[in-house]
Structure formats: structure tokens, C-alpha cells
Amino acid sequence: MKRYKVAVLKGDGIGPEIVEQALRVLKRVGELYGVEFETKEGYIGGAAIDRFGDPLPEETLKLCKEADAVLLGAVGGPEWDHLPTDKRPEKGLLRIRKELDLYANLRPAKVWEPLISSSPLKEEVVRGTDMLVVRELTSGIYYGEPRGIFTDEEGKRYAINTMKYHEDEIRRVVRKAFEIARKRKKKLTSVDKANVLEVSALWRQIVEEEAKNFPDVELEHLYVDNCAMQLVRRPSTFDVIVTGNIFGDIISDEAGVVVGSLGMLPSASVGDRHALYEPVHGSAPDIAGKGIANPIATILSVAMMLKYSFNLDEAHDAIERAVERTLNEGYRTPDIASEGTKVVGTKEMTDLILERLSP
Ligand code: IPM
Ligand code: MG
Numbered sequence: 001m002k003r004y005k006v007a008v009l010k011g012d013g014i015g016p017e018i019v020e021q022a023l024r025v026l027k028r029v030g031e032l033y034g035v036e037f038e039t040k041e042g043y044i045g046g047a048a049i050d051r052f053g054d055p056l057p058e059e060t061l062k063l064c065k066e067a068d069a070v071l072l073g074a075v076g077g078p079e080w081d082h083l084p085t086d087k088r089p090e091k092g093l094l095r096i097r098k099e100l101d102l103y104a105n106l107r108p109a110k111v112w113e114p115l116i117s118s119s120p121l122k123e124e125v126v127r128g129t130d131m132l133v134v135r136e137l138t139s140g141i142y143y144g145e146p147r148g149i150f151t152d153e154e155g156k157r158y159a160i161n162t163m164k165y166h167e168d169e170i171r172r173v174v175r176k177a178f179e180i181a182r183k184r185k186k187k188l189t190s191v192d193k194a195n196v197l198e199v200s201a202l203w204r205q206i207v208e209e210e211a212k213n214f215p216d217v218e219l220e221h222l223y224v225d226n227c228a229m230q231l232v233r234r235p236s237t238f239d240v241i242v243t244g245n246i247f248g249d250i251i252s253d254e255a256g257v258v259v260g261s262l263g264m265l266p267s268a269s270v271g272d273r274h275a276l277y278e279p280v281h282g283s284a285p286d287i288a289g290k291g292i293a294n295p296i297a298t299i300l301s302v303a304m305m306l307k308y309s310f311n312l313d314e315a316h317d318a319i320e321r322a323v324e325r326t327l328n329e330g331y332r333t334p335d336i337a338s339e340g341t342k343v344v345g346t347k348e349m350t351d352l353i354l355e356r357l358s359p
Contacts, residue, residue, distance in 0.1 A: 013283025015073025045075025055092030135248025263294030
């Protein structure tokens, strides 16, 4: 029997309750497909600050480095909002991305037909949308030096952040995006601001160089402002989008809202050695502990883990089918409920998905 180690970081807010449910799905997949998943828990975010005074303690990092994949809930909450940037729960997230070299962040945004009315766009515009944003995650303006808030000779404050990309950093994420596009609808949109930024001019050159190795993939370049428009105008024409860290942060939120519910969006952050899977939504402290959080984004993150870390594409598809059936039968958590649907809680939603999960 195949055995894999999964590090589990439940985090804050609704993190623990949704991860707990998603682990039930992982366990069932193990039984159905004859794989053993050994799970071990670690602390991250606010929970880790409270316990160790550090949003990413050394032992959590060690656990993640030894694991075959990491499943994360969510981090952050009002209790830790007063802390300086460097000590906040989010810093744990930024550090784990860097430490595990998770340079490619994959954020699929597809419209679920039973939820199509929850998109703010017209149904005929959004129907059929199924895209994947590949965001560079470990470099660019998020990490560039110098950075900081300084004071000039007159005692006035100024601030600096640096957008910097090395060609190797661009190439590896672009290559990953091309490879993924090749397995999907063979279309790649590269997003930049090459009309203004040198970093983007280099980005575009590297994309063109790599395109030679992927002649079967159709390539388009869009400036980020134009991309923001096209995403609401013609979302269904996108397949894979590749972009740098900060543009990807913004564009992936936009792609997420276009298809409807934040509670449905999974993500994967992958490098050459490690991978981490987490829902896109945050820790939702206002509904934590009430048993009403939507577990689907985390369950779909487990599905992504099965596909990208363990090559269990069939298990991934089986989970998506089970989710689709559950939605088709009218079951909803409160965040995605609409008139005439049956509202259920976190655990019941998972029960329903598990009942419908078959190879
Ligand atoms: C995300 C979030 C993070 C980011 C924050 C919480 C640091 O917005 O994962 O998209 O900007 O990367
Ligand atoms: Mg973001």
C-alpha cells in the first residue's frame, strides 16, 4: 500500500472545523483507492503566536518539510490585528511559501452550474467559465529589497518596496503554467504591465522564449488593467493565466468573484519539492465555531492535493463529481444558499459529499 505523509495546519477562525471535515474526505479516498495518508498536526498563524510567540514556529516548518504535502485551513483574526506586520499571522503564510519554495500558486476558478446565479455577472457571460490563475508566489514586490518606511532629512516619511524578478524565477513559473495549459484547453494568457515596468518587459521576453517549447499552446499577452476588464467581459474565454505575485493576488480575487462563491475556491501552492493546499477564503472569525462554515473549498483543496501531489487524478475527479451532485440536489451551506435550497451545516455538507463519493 502506498503511504503519504500529510502535514495538517488548521490555523485560526473556521480553519479547524473545515480542515477536520476535509480530512474525513481524505481518509475516505484512502480507503477507496488503497492509499494510506498519515496526518500530523502543526501550529500556524494566530494559534502559533499564542502558543509560541511566532506565526511559523520552527517545529511546524520541520513538520512541513518532512511531509509529502501540507493541508492548511486559514490564518488571522481580530485578536492579532494590532500586531506589527512582521509578527502578524499572515507573516506565517508568507514565510512558509518562501521556506518551502512554493513558487507557483494555482487558483482554479470555475463556475458551478447550480451556483451560477451567485455570480455578480449575467449568466450568459459567466456560463462555462473554467480558468486557472498561476501566480508567482515567492518573489516580486512581496519580497524585494530594499523595503521599509524611512524618514528624510526634513523629518518626512517615505516608503519603498522593490519589484524584482530574476529570469530563472520567471522561467520556472511560466514553464509550469505552459505545462498545465497543455493538459487543459491549451491556452495561456500572460499578464503584465510591460508598457510601463522593466520587470514586465523581462517577464514578456521570457514568456516568448518559453513559448517556443510549447507550440501547441495558444499564447496571449494582456496588460494587467486590460486583463481586469476582460475578466468580467469574457471570463469564459480564459483557460490558464500566468502572472507575477502582486498582479496574481489581485487577478485571482477577481477571477474568484466572477465565478460566484469564495466558499468554493481551492488553491495549491507548489514548488519542485513541496506543496501546500488551502482554501482561498480566509479565517472568517465572525462565523467560527458555529458549525456553518462552507467546507467545500477545503475539500476541493484536498482534491487538488490528490491530483498534483499524488497523481490521483481519478480521486480528484470523483470528489468534484460528489460536490457537483450534492449541489445539484439543492444542498447549500448558508454562504451559498438561495431560495428553495436546503441549508445544511459544515458537517452535514461533508456527510452528503461523502455519501456521494464513489470511484
Ligand atoms: C492571498 C492573500 C495573502 C497574499 C495575504 C493574506 C498575505 O491575500 O493569499 O492571496 O497577499 O498573498
Ligand atoms: Mg489575496
